[in-house]
Amino acid sequence: MVNSPWQVETSPQAGSPGPQPSLPTAASPPGEVPWQQALARAIRSPEELCRALRLPSAGPQGRAVQAARHFPVFVPWEYVRRMRPGCWDDPLLKQVWPAAQEDRPQAGYGPDPVGDLAARRAPGLLQKYQGRALLLASTCCAVHCRYCFRREFPYQEQPQALRQFQPALEQLAADHSVREVILSGGDPLVRPDGFLASLVEQLERIEHLQWLRIHTRLPVLIPQRVCPELLAWLKSTRFTVAVVLHANHAQELDAQVERTCRKLQRAGAVLLNQAVLLRGINDSVPALEALCRRLVDCRVVPYYLHQLDRVQGAAHFEVPVEQGQALMEQLRRRLPGYAVPRYVQEQSGAEYKLPLA
Numbered sequence: 629m630v631n632s633p634w635q636v637e638t639s640p641q642a643g644s645p646g647p648q649p650s651l652p653t654a655a656s657p658p659g660e661v662p663w664q665q666a667l668a669r670a671i672r673s674p675e676e677l678c679r680a681l682r683l684p685s686a687g688p689q690g691r692a693v694q695a696a697r698h699f700p701v702f703v704p705w706e707y708v709r710r711m712r713p714g715c716w717d718d719p720l721l722k723q724v725w726p727a728a729q730e731d732r733p734q735a736g737y738g739p740d741p742v743g744d745l746a747a748r749r750a751p752g753l754l755q756k757y758q759g760r761a762l763l764l765a766s767t768c769c770a771v772h773c774r775y776c777f778r779r780e781f782p783y784q785e786q787p788q789a790l791r792q793f794q795p796a797l798e799q800l801a802a803d804h805s806v807r808e809v810i811l812s813g814g815d816p817l818v819r820p821d822g823f824l825a826s827l828v829e830q831l832e833r834i835e836h837l838q839w840l841r842i843h844t845r846l847p848v849l850i851p852q853r854v855c856p857e858l859l860a861w862l863k864s865t866r867f868t869v870a871v872v873l874h875a876n877h878a879q880e881l882d883a884q885v886e887r888t889c890r891k892l893q894r895a896g897a898v899l900l901n902q903a904v905l906l907r908g909i910n911d912s913v914p915a916l917e918a919l920c921r922r923l924v925d926c927r928v929v930p931y932y933l934h935q936l937d938r939v940q941g942a943a944h945f946e947v948p949v950e951q952g953q954a955l956m957e958q959l960r961r962r963l964p965g966y967a968v969p970r971y972v973q974e975q976s977g978a979e980y981k982l983p984l985a
């Protein structure tokens with residue numbers, strides 16, 4: 629299961645939940661703090677989330693507690709302040725709210741929906757596709773997305789310290805067909821910059837590696853994570869860098885996120901976005917069109933729109949494929965081709981993410 633950052637030994641905030649904000653609300657958010665502190669003081673319970681958003685405790689809160697016990701709530705204040713106070717229907721809140729439905733078993737939904745376990749090549753290294761390999765560079769995230777396909781992943785068995793990645797690095801060095809390394813997790817940017825810079829330095833020594841891709845939600849969640857230290861190692865790497873963000877709704881992309889994207893671009897990174905098609909969150913033409921337009925405003929190319937992976941606990945988010953295809957048809961009519969994402973589904977054992985439209 630995805631961990632919360634404060635549990636990681638390598639993070640500076642390890643073991644200490646950090647100073648708690650003095651009862652701020654979404655309407656009066658706390659000021660900007662260093663990103664490590666933003667993680668340390670993130671919200672960790674449905675009750676706290678209700679208080680922050682001034683939601684009446686008579687709502688679905690009681691039943692949520694059970695779901696939160698299995699997969700804890702974790703959401704930074706920086707994200708909460710983009711939610712509308714008092715609104716259960718908020719598209720950002722719904723991504724992090726532990727709904728009672730999560731505990732209902734559903735046929736066809738399992739703990740490893742996309743065959744990750746069968747794709748392990750070394751501890752922390754997954755390879756499914758030609759020329760690309762994925763490093764589970766972190767076992768933590770800066771938010772717990774309730775629909776996450778890795779919400780049941782056995783992260784406790786993954787490498788933590790840099791030296792534990794040695795077998796993965798050796799495997800990458802031995803396989804000359806791999807051109808691109810993807811840092812994923814968890815969220816790789818939960819790691820300190822010193823760790824990331826050392827890892828990337830070791831990858832750079834493997835000559836046949838040329839491209840580095842970073843899959844992260846942090847620039848959207850906690851924009852100050854894109855700090856001078858991060859930009860420094862990004863600028864200095866010999867790799868061609870792509871940063872794949874993960875935003876599902878235009879409301880996530882405020883002016884500060886836009887400025888943050890600019891910083892990454894100035895450091896030389898190509899910016900892409902992947903979204904998941906989610907019931908009640910972005911399953912309408914206006915929501916998807918606004919997301920794509922806002923991404924282009926931020927100079928981020930909408931790369932993928934994923935069909936939900938059938939992980940247990942996420943069934944209530946699923947949108948039927950036929951509805952997804954109808955939405956794509958409308959998007960194509962309304963947007964330039966470069967602003968239309970590829971609607972794809974990951975299938976265990978397939979050689980690429982299968983296009984659905």
Ligand SMILES: *Cc1c(COP(=O)(O)O)cnc(C)c1O
Nearest residue numbers: 754755756757760761762810981
């Ligand atoms: C999704 C994924 C990739 C990336 O696929 P692209 O189609 O190149 O974006 C690579 N490796 C693994 C294991 C993946 O799950």
Ligand code: SF4
Nearest residue numbers: 769772773776814845
């Ligand atoms: S979707 Fe990404 S950021 Fe969200 S919990 Fe899963 S791995 Fe973490």
